[in-house]
Amino acid sequence: MNHGKQAFLGPEGILEKKREYLIPCVYHFYSKPMQLVRGEMQYLYDHTGKKYLDCVAGISVINCGHCHPQITRAICDQVNTLQHTTTIYLTQNIVNLAERLASITPGRLKKSFFCASGTEANEGAALLASIFTGRHEFISLRQGLHGRTKLTMSLTGLSMWRTDTSPVGGISFAPNAYCYRCPLHKSYPECDLACANEIETVIKTSSSGQVAAMFAExxxxxxxxxxxxPGYFKRLKEILESYGILLIVDEVQTGFGRTGKMFGIEHYDVEPDIMTVAKALANGTPVGAFMTRDEIAAAYTRPGASTLGGNPVTAAASLATLDVITNSNLPARAAESGSYLKQGLASLQQKYSLLGDVRGLGLMLGAELVRPDNSPAAQELDNIMENMKDRGFLIGKTGPDRNVLTFLPPLVINREDMDSLLNNLEDVLKSGY
Known part of the structure; x- marks a missing residue:
């Protein structure tokens, strides 16, 4: 019996078991994937010892870096003390975390409900909005993603993620603020924020007038x-308020320093009525929460619980994560690093027409790849991703056509990392991918 280090199955062994035992919707990147076995801050290592610069961060989760020693220590200390009791008993970490969140969230957001994922957080936010308003319809944006359950999948405006053959009704979709490919065929700023104005048209024509809330990332x-x-969310909020509709801001990917501010909505100087968070709050420990101001929270009085939500380990991890984010000033670091990386990508855009648009804030950046006729260059992106992986760089892909290279590295990435990333990306672009 092997009592030493775990024997690695290797990519082929994992793929074999994956095909045998996992539901086939669980997909993976790369035609030649690797087996990842270790992480350290902004780097990942495969079973052969090869090192990769992680520019995905577990999809905007590992903001503080992989296996951050301060967070890891807090988790281990708590696991060895009290791992789980659930919310029907009093524990201290959950209330300390709620108090801490209240001190950093925008505006009057004060009271929290903890769960175990962003999907659950959005489900809970929708429920709270219905309880408070007495209404049951919702508005979402095209190309938004809000979760994997029946309701949150129905709130999602991306067809590839809407796999439910019978989605929930009472949900209307509004055009998103996609300036590069404006759904209304206009140009900013001459458009006068027509996409935001269209929200009113949706309310008047696609709903019964009983809209509880609008979801937006x-x-x-x-x-x-x-x-x-700029100005988009202010206009949107004005319209919603005139109809008594709540604004639910989904910060599952944008929260906790990712965009260069603690929360993405702070760039737009708007106060959400309800805000949802997850992912980076616990730097890899499963977590979710929705939070609101006092008068909305007061409507939710019937018994509610989440078996694992806010458990002592998750809350300890979250408190340690917030300490690291605050003490290391990671939002400011993300703003500075993001500006540098965006400038580098913009320079490549000037040289290579394949990069049709470069966009984002902080270290949440995307480069949309297009062919000469401006059609989505999805296959070219896959080739670039594979080539970059072989060179030791892990980059993501998103968008309805899967043609947007995404850069979501841990916020501790340094200038040397970014220079290496940009130089290698240019080599790949120069080589014809």
Whole structure:
């Protein structure tokens, strides 16, 4: 019996078991995938010892870096003390975390409900909005992604993720602020934020007038790093308020320093009525939460619980993560590093027409790849991703046509890392991918 280090199956062994035992919807990147076995800050290592610069961060989760020693220590200490009791008993970490979140969230957001994922957080936010308003319809944006359950999948405006053959009704979709390919065929700023104005048309024509809330991401991550222009959310909020509709801001990908501010909506100077978070809050430990102001929270009084939500380990990990984000000033670091990386990508855009658009805020960046006729260059992107992986760089892909290269590295990435990333990306572009 092997009591030493775990024997690695290797990519082929994992793929064999994956085909045998996992539901086939669980997909993976790369035609020649690797087996990842270790992480250290902004780097990952495969079973052969090969090192990779991680520019995905577990899809905007590992903001503080892989296996950050301060966070790891907090998790281990808590696991060895009290791992789980659930919310029907009093524990301290959950209330300390709620208090901590109240001190950093925008505006009057104060009261939290903890769960185990962003999907659950969005489900809970929708429920809370219905309880408070007495209404049951919702508005979402095209190209938004809000989860994997029946309701949150129905709120999702990306066809590849809407795999439910019988989606929930009462959900209307509005055009998103996709300036590069404007759904209304206009140009900013001459458009006068026509996409935001269209929300009113949707309310008047696609709903019964009983809309509880609208869901929106500050930046649409899976939608292709779609970054609304200045003033967009202010206009949107004005329209919603005139109809008594709540604004639910989905910060699952954008939260906790990713965009150069603690929360993405802070770039737009708008206060959400309800905000959802997950992913980076616990730097890899499963977590989710929705939060709101006092008067909305007061409507939710019937018994509610989440078996694993806010458990002592998750809450300890979250508190340690917030300490690292704050003490290391990671939002400011993301703003500075993101500006440098975006400038580098913009320079490549000037040289290579394949890069049709470069967009995003902080270290949430995307480069949309297009062919000479401006059609999506999805196959070219796959070739570039594979080539970059072989060179030791892991980059993501998003967008409805899967043609947006995405850069979501841990916020601890340094200048040397970014120079190496940009130089290698240019080599690949120069080689014809």
């Amino acid at each position: 500050p930046i649409q991550g899976n939608g292709g790093i779609i970054t609304p222009p």
